[in-house]
Amino acid sequence: MTDPTRPTRLPPQATDAGERMQQYPPPETWDDWVEWDQREWPRKVPRRYMLVPTVCFNCESACGLLGWVDKETMQVRKFEGNPAHPGSRGRNCAKGPATINQVNDPDRILYPMKRAGARGEGRWVRVSWEEALKDIGGRIRRALVEGRHDEVMYHVGRPGHDGLMEWILPAWGLDGHNSHTNICSAGARAGYAFWMGFDRPSPDHANANVILLISSHLETGHYFNPHAQRIVEGQMAGAKLIVFDTRLSNTASRADTWISPWPGSEAAILLAIANHLISTNRFDREFVRKWVNWEEYLRAVHPASPLTFEAFVTVLKTLYAKYTFELAARESGVDARILEGIADDVAGCGGKLAAHNWRSAAAGNLGGWQVARCLWFLSVLTGSIGVEGGTSANAWDKWVPRPHKLAPHVKRWNGLTWPAEYPLSYFEMSFLLPHFLKEGRGKLDVYFTRVYNPMWTNPDGFTWLEVLRDESKIGLHVALTPTWSETAWWADYVLPMGHASERHDLMSQETHAGQWIAFRQPVRRVALERMGRKADRTYEANPGQVWEETEFWVDLSWEIDPDGSLGVRHYFESPYRPGERITMDEYFGWMFENSVPGLPEAAAKEGSTPLAYMRKYGAFEIRAGAEAEFQRALSPEEAAAAQIDPRTGILYTTAPAPPPKNIVPTPAPAATELGRPIGVLIDGSPRFGFRTPSRRLEFYSATVAEYGWPEVAIPEYVRSHVHPDSVDRSANEFVLLSTYRLPTLIHTRSANAKWLVEISHSNPTWMHTSDAKRLSVVNGDLVRVSTEIGWFVDKVWVTEGIRPGVIACSHHLGRWRLAEGEGVSRAASALVELNESGGQWDLRQRRGVGPYKSSDPDTERIWWTDAGVHQNLTFPVQPDPVSGSHCWHQKVKVSKADPQDRYGDVHVDTVKSHEVFRRWLSMTRPPTGEWRRPNWMLRPFRPDVQAYRRTPPPK
Numbered sequence: 013m014t015d016p017t018r019p020t021r022l023p024p025q026a027t028d029a030g031e032r033m034q035q036y037p038p039p040e041t042w043d044d045w046v047e048w049d050q051r052e053w054p055r056k057v058p059r060r061y062m063l064v065p066t067v068c069f070n071c072e073s074a075c076g077l078l079g080w081v082d083k084e085t086m087q088v089r090k091f092e093g094n095p096a097h098p099g100s101r102g103r104n105c106a107k108g109p110a111t112i113n114q115v116n117d118p119d120r121i122l123y124p125m126k127r128a129g130a131r132g133e134g135r136w137v138r139v140s141w142e143e144a145l146k147d148i149g150g151r152i153r154r155a156l157v158e159g160r161h162d163e164v165m166y167h168v169g170r171p172g173h174d175g176l177m178e179w180i181l182p183a184w185g186l187d188g189h190n191s192h193t194n195i196c197s198a199g200a201r202a203g204y205a206f207w208m209g210f211d212r213p214s215p216d217h218a219n220a221n222v223i224l225l226i227s228s229h230l231e232t233g234h235y236f237n238p239h240a241q242r243i244v245e246g247q248m249a250g251a252k253l254i255v256f257d258t259r260l261s262n263t264a265s266r267a268d269t270w271i272s273p274w275p276g277s278e279a280a281i282l283l284a285i286a287n288h289l290i291s292t293n294r295f296d297r298e299f300v301r302k303w304v305n306w307e308e309y310l311r312a313v314h315p316a317s318p319l320t321f322e323a324f325v326t327v328l329k330t331l332y333a334k335y336t337f338e339l340a341a342r343e344s345g346v347d348a349r350i351l352e353g354i355a356d357d358v359a360g361c362g363g364k365l366a367a368h369n370w371r372s373a374a375a376g377n378l379g380g381w382q383v384a385r386c387l388w389f390l391s392v393l394t395g396s397i398g399v400e401g402g403t404s405a406n407a408w409d410k411w412v413p414r415p416h417k418l419a420p421h422v423k424r425w426n427g428l429t430w431p432a433e434y435p436l437s438y439f440e441m442s443f444l445l446p447h448f449l450k451e452g453r454g455k456l457d458v459y460f461t462r463v464y465n466p467m468w469t470n471p472d473g474f475t476w477l478e479v480l481r482d483e484s485k486i487g488l489h490v491a492l493t494p495t496w497s498e499t500a501w502w503a504d505y506v507l508p509m510g511h512a513s514e515r516h517d518l519m520s521q522e523t524h525a526g527q528w529i530a531f532r533q534p535v536r537r538v539a540l541e542r543m544g545r546k547a548d549r550t551y552e553a554n555p556g557q558v559w560e561e562t563e564f565w566v567d568l569s570w571e572i573d574p575d576g577s578l579g580v581r582h583y584f585e586s587p588y589r590p591g592e593r594i595t596m597d598e599y600f601g602w603m604f605e606n607s608v609p610g611l612p613e614a615a616a617k618e619g620s621t622p623l624a625y626m627r628k629y630g631a632f633e634i635r636a637g638a639e640a641e642f643q644r645a646l647s648p649e650e651a652a653a654a655q656i657d658p659r660t661g662i663l664y665t666t667a668p669a670p671p672p673k674n675i676v677p678t679p680a681p682a683a684t685e686l687g688r689p690i691g692v693l694i695d696g697s698p699r700f701g702f703r704t705p706s707r708r709l710e711f712y713s714a715t716v717a718e719y720g721w722p723e724v725a726i727p728e729y730v731r732s733h734v735h736p737d738s739v740d741r742s743a744n745e746f747v748l749l750s751t752y753r754l755p756t757l758i759h760t761r762s763a764n765a766k767w768l769v770e771i772s773h774s775n776p777t778w779m780h781t782s783d784a785k786r787l788s789v790v791n792g793d794l795v796r797v798s799t800e801i802g803w804f805v806d807k808v809w810v811t812e813g814i815r816p817g818v819i820a821c822s823h824h825l826g827r828w829r830l831a832e833g834e835g836v837s838r839a840a841s842a843l844v845e846l847n848e849s850g851g852q853w854d855l856r857q858r859r860g861v862g863p864y865k866s867s868d869p870d871t872e873r874i875w876w877t878d879a880g881v882h883q884n885l886t887f888p889v890q891p892d893p894v895s896g897s898h899c900w901h902q903k904v905k906v907s908k909a910d911p912q913d914r915y916g917d918v919h920v921d922t923v924k925s926h927e928v929f930r931r932w933l934s935m936t937r938p939p940t941g942e943w944r945r946p947n948w949m950l951r952p953f954r955p956d957v958q959a960y961r962r963t964p965p966p967k
């Protein structure tokens with residue numbers, strides 16, 4: 013027996029968390045760790061645990077967890093941090109340990125269910141997994157055999173895994189992936205990708221001199237807990253923290269400099285800072301000279317100019333001279349002197365600027381993608397790219413292992429997700445799907461929603477409902493979900509998928525300067541297997557018959573192609589036992605053996621296999637520290653064999669590319685008659701360069717210009733749809749910030765975590781004191797917030813923490829259910845009445861939250877009554893014509909609630925919402941050339957290059 017009071021020692025992968033490791037049981041004791049049972053205090057009664065590492069599934073950060081399995085009952089008792097995880101280093105946010113609530117949630121779905129009555133009627137029958145697989149698999153098989161591939165679609169909300177669907181969907185021959193990206197990060201992705209090919213930043217906050225955040229990143233940003241740790245470490249080491257956030261968020265309160273700009277003015281501020289750097293010559297001239305495509309820009313836009321760097325600097329000075337601090341102050345409402353102070357801080361960063369924008373302004377505004385583009389401009393000007401304390405591309409800090417067998421790129425193009433109007437979108441135009449179906453652009457025979465609740469999360473949810481209930485548009489809707497959701501209620505199958513401790517997945521995220529992978533595991537299955545009780549399928553070890561996607565997709569693929577005649581099955585056969593179904597040990601074990609650098613060696617040192625190593629520690633650090641791919645010198649052999657284009661300095665090879673081990677999505681600059689690009693000459697030295705067409709950082713994006721947007725091909729300020737000039741404050745018009753997240757909640761699944769809902773269950777509308785006075789409202793008064801297509805009724809929260817003229821409401825709340833005892837968790841949802849007539853929808857809360865009897869005695873102790881208000885229903889779709897991002901901010905009119913209004917009321921006109929969709933669609937500029945989309949740009953599930961053609965090749 014282990015003595016819990018004895019000192020611990022470090023595991024092999026302590027990384028930089030050595031001191032914290034002392035606070036955790038050491039890994040060699042994880043199979044049999046003993047703690048005194050706190051409920052028996054003051055007696056010392058030992059309780060024995062097996063600690064099994066897994067990965068949190070509650071946001072994209074992929075922090076490590078340890079599942080504590082009680083060895084007597086074999087139940088998971090709690091979750092704590094995994095100290096061996098290089099990203100989270102043993103720490104978690106509130107949502108990590110709350111996984112235990114999700115596991116024990118009395119309202120969770122435990123068995124596969126099939127619809128019994130009409131769609132949405134709420135009648136279900138329990139079915140076996142075999143029955144569900146047979147039915148769904150048979151239907152997909154028919155679609156494939158009949159050439160209706162585009163009628164099968166997989167639509168993901170929370171992915172929570174790397175590389176899995178790249179294995180599955182191409183093997184079925186589909187271009188059928190859909191995502192939530194366009195309601196989330198499309199704007200930021202586009203802004204970054206037009207510069208460098210990769211679509212995400214990876215800041216090294218811990219080593220920065222200046223940290224510049226656009227959003228409430230410290231509390232709710234992308235990679236929130238791992239980033240928060242390092243932002244605070246950076247600040248404690250002396251870094252200056254600058255935050256742009258219209259609300260006084262927790263992040264703002266932690267900042268050295270916080271500004272509250274008018275929403276949509278952020279790019280104007282960033283360009284004023286850029287202008288300051290350029291006009292005062294406080295930028296990294298050498299970095300810009302070497303790595304920016306200024307020659308290409310001068311050739312394309314200033315052909316008469318000398319082709320010299322000095323000429324470019326002169327042009328640059330002229331271009332940005334208009335972005336004065338005074339202009340930025342007028343646009344943003346922030347004092348010019350404060351902006352100048354920020355610019356001075358950035359200028360003094362010494363090449364160590366860690367900067368980040370993900371959702372926030374980039375996801376809120378028309379032209380929001382230019383916010384990320386202008387922010388990266390500052391990283392470029394300060395030479396802060398890929399260096400310690402700077403900002404890297406995500407892919408340099410991420411590793412996605414390659415599975416044993418991948419299908420070739422499919423030769424299809426799915427116009428429902430990649431419509432002609434959005435050639436530059438990042439990525440699938442997911443939130444327009446119901447409008448496309450309404451317009452008759454296609455139909456779906458089998459539609460999977462996977463941990464996705466579009467009816468509630470997306471804008472224009474009632475248009476989703478209209479389509480989801482229509483069997484002529486969606487033949488079979490399969491909801492793969494751990495919990496009930498508003499969307500799952502309208503499914504034909506509801507198939508329970510596991511939480512963080514009930515599934516296998518691989519994860520790797522760019523949480524800091526380094527590279528790691530982590531292994532999510534079905535904790536109870538692993539514990540049982542360690543005790544000698546083998547499970548064939550994960551649902552045998554999970555609560556009820558809750559399953560996991562990876563095994564589900566393997567079995568479904570065999571069901572689609574039982575005899576192998578469709579050419580699907582062989583992708584799902586064991587790499588070790590030809591012709592046999594692949595197991596989870598084999599799928600993951602093969603990747604750990606063959607596709608993770610350093611892991612086999614680390615495992616061998618411990619006398620273990622790579623799979624056993626990952627099952628034991630749950631994570632592996634591939635590299636620590638920043639490593640800039642673009643700086644890598646080509647080997648003398650590579651350089652000697654390459655051909656150089658004298659005009660561009662790009663090096664080409666005719667040698668075939670070896671299959672990559674790291675299959676992180678990567679831009680693919682086109683081959684030319686000289687071959688495949690592999691590098692670029694920088695001052696005569698052959699370097700890898702960036703994965704852009706110019707092989708450099710693209711200040712000027714020829715791609716953007718060629719695809720119809722020359723006026724925004726360089727970093728520019730685009731006036732938002734909520735620019736102050738379009739908001740008549742005298743008529744009580746406001747800008748509604750609808751995007752902000754609460755640190756304690758997840759989009760959909762926190763409804764099933766009682767601790768989280770107890771902390772956060774209300775989303776009042778923030779309003780500045782001066783506006784409240786003008787409207788004669790006080791805290792708690794009801795207001796009607798009217799959008800272009802409807803309205804919602806909410807309580808007001810009067811505060812100085814928001815800019816006058818702007819209101820804010822968190823999107824996390826407002827969950828609802830249609831039946832008394834079923835559907836979304838009763839701890840978090842209101843029971844509602846829903847009425848519709850000719851596209852006029854009304855939702856009214858019949859009852860809020862209250863105590864109820866269940867298998868969990870805590871549900872009888874519920875003291876809160878509020879479920880919040882569902883604002884997203886009232887938002888029309890507003891797709892940015894370039895990035896495809898939904899522009900979340902709304903121009904709204906606020907009035908005191910009408911006498912007949914009640915808290916939580918929602919009214920929507922979906923006829924009008926379709927008109928708004930048509931109006932925004934008319935802003936697009938579809939391509940006129942040979943290609944649907946630039947082939948070099950990132951595209952998940954990239955099809956074969958021939959599928960990109962919109963016209964036959966020129967003769």
Ligand code: SF4
Nearest residue numbers: 068071075105108237
């Ligand atoms: S930040 Fe919180 S919710 Fe996200 S993975 Fe980490 S612990 Fe889980």
